[in-house]
Amino acid sequence: MWLTAAVESYEPSTYGDQIAGIYDELYDGLFDTAGAVEFLSGLARGGRALELGIGTGRIALPLQRAGVHVSGVDASRAMVDRLEAKAGGDSIPVAIGDFKEPPVTGPFDLVFVAFNTFFGLLSQDDQISCFEAVASLLAEDARFVLEAFVPDLSRFDRHQRVSVDEVMLDQVRLEVTRHDPVAQRIDSQHVVLSEQGTRLYPVRIRYSYPGELDLMAQLAGLRLQERWGDWRRRPFTSESHAHVSVYSRPL
Numbered sequence: 388m389w390l391t392a393a394v395e396s397y398e399p400s401t402y403g404d405q406i407a408g409i410y411d412e413l414y415d416g417l418f419d420t421a422g423a424v425e426f427l428s429g430l431a432r433g434g435r436a437l438e439l440g441i442g443t444g445r446i447a448l449p450l451q452r453a454g455v456h457v458s459g460v461d462a463s464r465a466m467v468d469r470l471e472a473k474a475g476g477d478s479i480p481v482a483i484g485d486f487k488e489p490p491v492t493g494p495f496d497l498v499f500v501a502f503n504t505f506f507g508l509l510s511q512d513d514q515i516s517c518f519e520a521v522a523s524l525l526a527e528d529a530r531f532v533l534e535a536f537v538p539d540l541s542r543f544d545r546h547q548r549v550s551v552d553e554v555m556l557d558q559v560r561l562e563v564t565r566h567d568p569v570a571q572r573i574d575s576q577h578v579v580l581s582e583q584g585t586r587l588y589p590v591r592i593r594y595s596y597p598g599e600l601d602l603m604a605q606l607a608g609l610r611l612q613e614r615w616g617d618w619r620r621r622p623f624t625s626e627s628h629a630h631v632s633v634y635s636r637p638l
């Protein structure tokens with residue numbers, strides 16, 4: 388999809404609407420989706436699962452095939468159209484809306500949000516609202532699983548960064564970023580340069596450190612139960628670039 392006009396206001400749907408056409412191609416093979424499905428299906432135990440920011444169904448579709456009753460929430464109709472066009476996609480119920488307050492009815496045995504998608508909520512207030520909404524959707528003994536990166540501010544030089552994602556014969560992919568350490572905001576553009584022109588894919592996030600996420604969980608009446616370095620349950624250490632965190636009501 389070509390971005391023909393300046394994006395005047397960044398909405399919850401903006402990222403998905405712009406990137407839907409290339410999302411699967413862009414991230415193909417970069418994730419441990421099989422590991423995520425095994426981890427999540429073990430926690431769902433054949434029950435009801437809700438994915439926040441379900442997107443094109445990268446995890447939801449194989450999770451459904453593993454016997455979990457999956458539904459989802461997403462702000463972007465364009466992303467969900469891609470999901471529904473895939474085999475089995477039309478059997479996954481998806482609510483279009485903001486997962487700050489997911490427009491769905493619980494209870495769920497598992498709620499999860501993968502691939503830094505939680506950081507798509509751009510303020511601390513919205514992130515707290517999401518934890519509170521998730522807590523109200525969880526069945527007794529249910530889990531909330533959150534996968535996200537560990538912030539690494541050494542990536543930035545004077546609050547900015549330009550990096551090269553890929554150099555091919557017919558195109559170059561760059562990431563152009565500004566960082567606001569006070570708001571904990573990162574505003575980026577994935578820029579694709581080719582002989583056909585320039586394409587822009589905006590993404591804005593508000594990052595949180597693991598400890599801040601744990602405090603938000605506590606405000607919502609949840610507790611951290613497990614934290615791993617990845618979906619294969621490798622230990623979470625000071626070297627970890629990401630974490631898979633599991634919250635529940637106090638056991």
Ligand SMILES: C[S@@+](CC[C@H](N)C(=O)[O-])C[C@H]1O[C@@H](n2cnc3c(N)ncnc32)[C@H](O)[C@@H]1O
Pocket residue numbers: 399400402403404439440441442443444445446460461462463466484485486487501502504507508
């Ligand atoms: C990075 S993609 C992840 C898609 C999928 N979960 C995966 O792991 O491949 C983020 C998804 O979250 C959606 N999203 C971002 N912010 C949202 C919000 N506030 N409410 C609902 N959906 C949102 C986007 O539209 C997009 O489909």
